[in-house]
Amino acid sequence: ALNATRAAVQEGIVVGGGVALVQAAKKLEGLKGANSDQDAGISIVRRALEAPLRQIAQNAGVDGAVVAGKVRESDDPTFGFNAQTEEYGDMFKFGVIDPAKVVRTALEDAASVGGLLITTEAMIADKPKKEEPAPAAPGMGGMDF
Template sequence: LQERLAKLAGGVAVIRVGGATEVEVKEKKDRVDDALNATRAAVEEGIVAGGGTALLRAANALAIKGSNPDQEAGINIVRRALQAPARQIATNAGEEAAIIVGKVLENNADTFGYNTATGQFGDLIALGIVDPVKVVRSA
């Protein structure tokens, strides 16, 4: 349905990309291509809170227990892998990942997360910090 609506309402757009050097133009063109692909993915499957928040919540919701130590180790590996994007984003922003992740998980709202651009916590969907579900699912 979303695809049909997009085709009916959509049209053709021309995006002009310019820059001072050929390298700059290529970089900007790559960014536009990435943005277009992310937008298409969002139209196809929807969006979730960005910044690794959706995966962080998924890790927190993973409340299964293994029946032996090997299964427990596997479950813990999956939990840590789901937490890794949010932790890395916080670290890249110069923040202490454990503190940021802890504060995000203290709040029960699914869309609550950390905005690295402003250094503040809030509703990431309202702030426009989103990830396409298709990208999160296939990552």
């Protein structure tokens, strides 16, 4: 909490709950790349910017696609979904805020990792482990038929 407060003092605050990222995604509407690959990249970034809001809604037991659609369609840049109360409204009035520095650096870091994965020809990941089903419970002494 102390570091979040310091970050807020340094660069200010934005509406929280993923709403600031949805607002950023709206700015990409109509943006065209120089080729189809760039257009695909723009589309991926737009979808990725909505992912935090969708996940917050799903964690609250609400359909993330519906919540993202309502927030995206609103003309009010502070309009969002309060997952704690399951209400829509002004995120500043709800007290749902994020330090701008935290949102900015998260976006920069995600873009950096995405760029590395695109330009890397190989990636190392853990091999998925197949878990065997648990064995049947033994007899309970005198309860065998």
